[in-house]
Amino acid sequence: MSETARIERDIEAARSRLEGTVNELAYRAQPKVIAERQAASLKLKLNEATHTPDGQLRVERIGAVVAAAVALVVVAGLIRRRRR
Template identity: 75%
Template sequence: MSDTARIEQDIEAARARLEGTVNELAYRAQPQVIAQRQVQGLRLRLDAATHTEDGELRIERIGAVIAAAVVVVVAVGLLRRRRR
């Protein structure tokens, strides 16, 4: 194979790699794909926060979140009453 043919082959291979990279970046930049990644990340974090590595529920954490939510709701209710 001549040097010219090898260089042309190298250029075509580089173009193919570049095209793949550009297509991947265009796909990742789509708003729908970004939103899907965000939702998936939130689900993973929620699962890690509410389940042990064995897959069992972390009752103490769930209870603490519920208690905090109740405190917030009561506080908001009291603030609304006080303003009236």
């Protein structure tokens, strides 16, 4: 095999790898794909925050979040009532 043929084969292989890389980047940059990736990440974080590593529910954390939400609603109600 001549040196020229080997170089042409190497160039074609490099082009093929580059095309695959560009296609993968174009796919990852699609807004729908980004949104799906972010949603999956959020679900994972929520699951890690509300469950122990063995899958048990972390009641104390959920209770704290509920208490904070109730407090927020009460404060918002007081502010709204005060403005009237």
